[in-house]
Amino acid sequence: MSDLLEVRDLLVRRDGRPVLEIERLTVAPGEVLAVIGPNGAGKSTLLLALARLIEPARGKIRFAGQPLTGRDDLAYRRAIALVLQEPLLLQASVFDNVAAGLRFRRMRGAEVDRRVETWLARLGIAHLRDRPAGRLSGGEARRVSLARAFAIQPRLLLLDEPFGALDPPTRAALLDDLQALLAETGQTTVLVTHDLDEALRLGDRVAVLLAGRLRQCGRPEEVFAAPADAEVASFVGMETILSGRVLSCEEGRTIVEVSGHRLEAVGAVAPGQAVLFCLRPEDVTLWPRDGMPVSSARNRLAGRITALAPHGALVRVALDCGFPLLALVTRASAQELGLAPGMEVLASFKASAVHLIPHR
Amino acid sequence: MNLIWQGIQNAIWLLTGGDAEVWQITLLSLRVSGLATAISLLIGLPLGSTFALGRFPGRSFFLSLINTGMALPPVVVGLVVSILLWRSGPLGGLRLIYTPAAIVIAQTVIAAPVVTGLTAAALQQLDPRLRLQLLGLGASRLQMVLALWREARLPLLAALMAGFGSVISEVGASMMVGGNIRFQTRVLTTAIVLETGKGDFARAIALGVLLLALTYLVNLTLTWIQQRGARR
Numbered sequence: 139m140s141d142l143l144e145v146r147d148l149l150v151r152r153d154g155r156p157v158l159e160i161e162r163l164t165v166a167p168g169e170v171l172a173v174i175g176p177n178g179a180g181k182s183t184l185l186l187a188l189a190r191l192i193e194p195a196r197g198k199i200r201f202a203g204q205p206l207t208g209r210d211d212l213a214y215r216r217a218i219a220l221v222l223q224e225p226l227l228l229q230a231s232v233f234d235n236v237a238a239g240l241r242f243r244r245m246r247g248a249e250v251d252r253r254v255e256t257w258l259a260r261l262g263i264a265h266l267r268d269r270p271a272g273r274l275s276g277g278e279a280r281r282v283s284l285a286r287a288f289a290i291q292p293r294l295l296l297l298d299e300p301f302g303a304l305d306p307p308t309r310a311a312l313l314d315d316l317q318a319l320l321a322e323t324g325q326t327t328v329l330v331t332h333d334l335d336e337a338l339r340l341g342d343r344v345a346v347l348l349a350g351r352l353r354q355c356g357r358p359e360e361v362f363a364a365p366a367d368a369e370v371a372s373f374v375g376m377e378t379i380l381s382g383r384v385l386s387c388e389e390g391r392t393i394v395e396v397s398g399h400r401l402e403a404v405g406a407v408a409p410g411q412a413v414l415f416c417l418r419p420e421d422v423t424l425w426p427r428d429g430m431p432v433s434s435a436r437n438r439l440a441g442r443i444t445a446l447a448p449h450g451a452l453v454r455v456a457l458d459c460g461f462p463l464l465a466l467v468t469r470a471s472a473q474e475l476g477l478a479p480g481m482e483v484l485a486s487f488k489a490s491a492v493h494l495i496p497h498r
Numbered sequence: 499m500n501l502i503w504q505g506i507q508n509a510i511w512l513l514t515g516g517d518a519e520v521w522q523i524t525l526l527s528l529r530v531s532g533l534a535t536a537i538s539l540l541i542g543l544p545l546g547s548t549f550a551l552g553r554f555p556g557r558s559f560f561l562s563l564i565n566t567g568m569a570l571p572p573v574v575v576g577l578v579v580s581i582l583l584w585r586s587g588p589l590g591g592l593r594l595i596y597t598p599a600a601i602v603i604a605q606t607v608i609a610a611p612v613v614t615g616l617t618a619a620a621l622q623q624l625d626p627r628l629r630l631q632l633l634g635l636g637a638s639r640l641q642m643v644l645a646l647w648r649e650a651r652l653p654l655l656a657a658l659m660a661g662f663g664s665v666i667s668e669v670g671a672s673m674m675v676g677g678n679i680r681f682q683t684r685v686l687t688t689a690i691v692l693e694t695g696k697g698d699f700a701r702a703i704a705l706g707v708l709l710l711a712l713t714y715l716v717n718l719t720l721t722w723i724q725q726r727g728a729r730r
Contacts, residue, residue, distance in 0.1 A: 186630065189630075189633075189634050191630050191633055191634060212636075212638055215633060215634065215636050216636040218634075218636075219634065219635060219636070220630070220631065220633075220634025220635065221634075222627055222630065222631050222634070224625070224627065226625060226627055226628050226631040228645065228648070228649060229648075229649055230648075238632075238635055238645075239635040239636050242632075242635060242636045242637045242638070242641050243636055286635065287635070290635070290636065296634070
């Protein structure tokens, strides 16, 4: 299927200085593209450029196969919907806020009512219908902002950090609901976030934007397990990210199958659920093959050292345990253990050190 | 005190007794200042919006001019409009000097910068990202501006009240360009000046009370509309 959106050779300057340079970026119909990057990477600028709300110094944007020109900006903006970081609701009722985009499109009253009621219900805020926007909590305002965009039933939805500044429970609930909505509707979406969890959970593909440049774009597990470069790896942080499936979950203990190994994690994830098994190298401890003492670590694996590299005061050890595993150990430990490439060792890590991310 | 009490009694008598001249003066004041405020709104809303939302060279300079215009002395306005409308002046052919139209022109010159400056301030205090959000929801430029006016409706109504207040209470310009001609260009403020000059304090106080009551009623209505909007 041809791409719904295609960006080529995009350059955005601010005060004469280039702040965003994208050679090529595409979004397929029905796809959720998560654009991740640290603050100041140019993520919001990219979203505004995609919404044609800032004029690039050069570059082409094709939408549904047609190149966009300044003349069709309004028609294009009426085919899309933008949700900015702040909810930015109007001083009106929740109903009127959700209806705003529809009224801009001169939609008839009955259809406006139907759409608004539908999306208020789907976002779980039907009871807030007549409440003034000024009297909403942060989480409620975000839901209204999302309902306002979804009600338009846009061909392309642009979301800029839709969960920013929410408390963890509110954020988690909204993240669950948005994930379900995106899956149900097949809404083509570009999501901008600095949060890796959001990108992993919502994105069909992840694009890593660093210092205004697109550094890597691909399926989330590809991007997170095999960062294209050191900066991406540094941004992604979790250097061991493995696909797994939950075998069982009892009393907070979750057994995950990763490449034929049964590994234990802490958390409540339904059996059968596909997960990303994430581990930071500093949480992995290495032992001699025949000398592992009694330990509280629930996960123990035999592996062969494939590489050693100094990492500041530590040593980075790459292992083959049937899957790639990275460990960081002190130089003293590396010397004491006599670590060397090809050496067989035992690796252990606590169940609580594992981060499981449910994945579609 | 006796003088003031007499004046209030006289005011009640004038209002309830149906003094035709007082009602004619009051209605003319309301008509002239209301029209000047309405024209100022027609000029000030789009102009203030342009200054607040537009990005063009000299914008700050024009805004500073408008802000200076908010403090224009009415007598200076009266002088300039008189010169323009004077029979031998550049617009003398229009024969507007000493007509209600001349007062409307002078009062518009006084009120328009007030409405323009306060409109610009009202829109500038809105979150600038709101414009992007409205456009991102499919608003045309006009729909965006209308939505912003709606968002700023409270300070915009305050701008309207300030504009009306600046002209209903001014006397210098109305006197100079209107001439305070009985049954033609006499408005409440010029009538008060005249009655005070004649020493008829009771009638002057009565007219003053009437002016205050009129201003209060107009502002009461606008405030009611404003606060009704604030509760929504």
